[in-house]
Amino acid sequence: MKKIILICLSILILPQLAGAALNLKLTKGIKALIPIAVLPFAKPTPQSMTDVSAVINQDLSYSGQFSVSNNADFNQFPIILSNVNFDYWQNYNLNALVIGSVVAQGGNQYQVNFTLVNLFKNKISDASEQTSVNSSNNSATNTIASPTTTANNSPESNPANSAILLQQSFVVKQSDLRQVGHKIANLIYQQLTGQPGYFTSKIAYVAVKRNLNINPSYSLMVADYDGYDTKPLIISNEPIATPAWSPQGDQLAYISYENKGLPALYTININSMQRHLVGSFTGSLEGTPAWSPDGSKLAIALSKHGSTVIDLASLQGHLTPLISSWGINTEPSWLKTGDALVFTSNRNGTPQLYQLDIASQEVKQLTYNGNYNTTGSYSPLGDKIVLVHGDGANYNIGLLDLTLQQFTVITNSNVANSPSFSPNGNVILYSTLMSGHEELIITSLDGLTSLILPNLGNSDKVQPTWSPV
Structure with a gap:
């Protein structure tokens, strides 16, 4: 009888299989999708670390529900709400804008901040809507929570006439940056479609x-x-x-x-x-x-x-x-x-x-x-x-x-x-x-x-x- 081998998930036994990415390829597209832009998040070195905004972009693009704009079309890349020029972005007929940052906290910890901006809001009229997320002082308005916990991990969600549709921060290890990107994509998906996302799920x-x-x-x-x-x-x-x-x-x-x-x-x-x-x-x-x-x-x-x-x-x-x-x-x-x-x-x-x-x-x-x-x-x-x-x-x-x-x-x-x-x-x-x-x-x-x-x-x-x- 040939022996079957049990392998721990953390050990990469098959180089051609384990740890490799099965990169998705878009083969066809559809119309009447939700127009959105996911801008690059400000992030520290090393540049080899997971690009959280790219994960969000990929998830939304591949869902069949969103039309995600090409960032090469833009020349403005705000990372906080106070720097969003609403007149500029309304020229692109977008419903929403995703901005954010990844800030090193030390000890292999990173704070991931994101804001889902409502582009139907043509001005910021209330100081309470201002984000205090700032990459220079590493502060955040919302409760910081691990994406693997549920306590104090509900995103701030505002009415449709607010400039902020969602805003939240997470503190995670570098190895968890990809998962937090999927989690953010889930939150955005649910906010804009009314249905839960599936981006943290598994396949076998x-x-x-x-x-x-x-x-x-x-x-x-x-x-x-x-x-x-x-x-x-x-x-x-x-x-x-x-x-x-x-x-x-x-x-x-x-x-x-x-x-x-x-x-x-x-x-x-x-x-x-x-x-x-x-x-x-x-x-x-x-x-x-x-x-x-x-x-x-x-x-x-x-x-x-x-x-x-x-x-x-x-x-x-x-x-x-x-x-x-x-x-x-x-x-x-x-x-x-x-x-x-x-x-x-x-x-x-x-x-x-x-x-x-x-x-x-x-x-x-x-x-x-x-x-x-x-x-x-x-x-x-x-x-x-x-x-x-x-x-x-x-x-x-x-x-x-x-x-x-x-x-x-x-x-x-x-x-x-x-x-x-x-x-x-x-x-x-x-x-x-x-x-x-x-x-x-x-x-x-x-x-x-x-x-x-x-x-x-x-x-x-x-x-x-x-x-x-």
């Missing part, structure tokens, strides 16, 4: 490295949503498949073939690296396991006696039958409330999505467009389902609106797999075949903004899944 996927004359190696990977801070949790010469996030976002369930090629269901805590064997079950494990919303059990598909059934497995491996009709029943995914389960079945002749009502045990068919609709999962609000739709020649990502009863194909590719919603439900992650390798793509719900997480080395990135938080 399986990296498959193929070498000539050598068996492939498999790595269970976790990364920031944008591909930075990529780290392997597990490396094995035997297949690793179908990772699934726990509801709290601290564990992954996955299938491993390390035991003489026989599939077994494991969970792993992404922080402690503690691994737990749920069970090796009679019959072959099929499809992706699905955590129940309370995190106490997993819905799994098992192939046995000529059919594929869906059972509930406790974390101790005890099975309870859930869906046992004839044929193939696989790929379960829970509604966040726990009231229903969507799954794939061929019970009516072709693979389609069905919904099981947990209380009544009633099953109803959800998809009727074409002969192939699989791999469904609910949006966080439960009003949409993302899925893989096949038309006989190509396989694309489809979106089923359960409220409007509308079905839309949102990608245009030959092969698309494993779609997963972002935590706020506004963006979808999936994998696709490009130039001979499996790549990861992030796309807006209308499919008009698509972002590629480029392949690293010779690895294929497959079966991606987005964390729930």
Whole structure:
């Protein structure tokens, strides 16, 4: 039996994978976005430190909700509100302006100050709206808090007629500057769209490295949503498949073939690296396991006696039958409330999505467009389902609106797999075949903004899944 290797998150074992950034590439754009500018933050040396304003710029640009201006178009770069020339900025038809600074505090501590400026405000009329953030005296008007804490960490938010929409300061270590940039982007996103941001979330996927004359190696990977801070949790010469996030976002369930090629269901805590064997079950494990919303059990598909059934497995491996009709029943995914389960079945002749009502045990068919609709999962609000739709020649990502009863194909590719919603439900992650390798793509719900997480080395990135938080 080939040995599986557990690796601490802090150790970079795979140079071609760990610690490298999967830089996103914008492939298409959309109109009617919120116009905004994110100006460079004043910052100390070293220049190699994370550029917080660049992180904010990237997050907002790639969200599909904002039109972020090119800073090369400007010749004014204020870092405090009192230096903002409103007449100048109103010439650019912007709704808002992000300004700020990063100030060294000593002892590897940095104070990050930011202000979201309302450019509909044509003058500063109230001294109370003035910011006292000043890079020369290192002071700030708001409570200083770590981005990893919640106490005293609520941003100051003012009415729409104020010059200040948001203003806040953080004190963090240099290694946390990228995370605080994501956190600021979340705050701006929520202020201007009314919905929570997703920029501090994680993704997981399986990296498959193929070498000539050598068996492939498999790595269970976790990364920031944008591909930075990529780290392997597990490396094995035997297949690793179908990772699934726990509801709290601290564990992954996955299938491993390390035991003489026989599939077994494991969970792993992404922080402690503690691994737990749920069970090796009679019959072959099929499809992706699905955590129940309370995190106490997993819905799994098992192939046995000529059919594929869906059972509930406790974390101790005890099975309870859930869906046992004839044929193939696989790929379960829970509604966040726990009231229903969507799954794939061929019970009516072709693979389609069905919904099981947990209380009544009633099953109803959800998809009727074409002969192939699989791999469904609910949006966080439960009003949409993302899925893989096949038309006989190509396989694309489809979106089923359960409220409007509308079905839309949102990608245009030959092969698309494993779609997963972002935590706020506004963006979808999936994998696709490009130039001979499996790549990861992030796309807006209308499919008009698509972002590629480029392949690293010779690895294929497959079966991606987005964390729930």
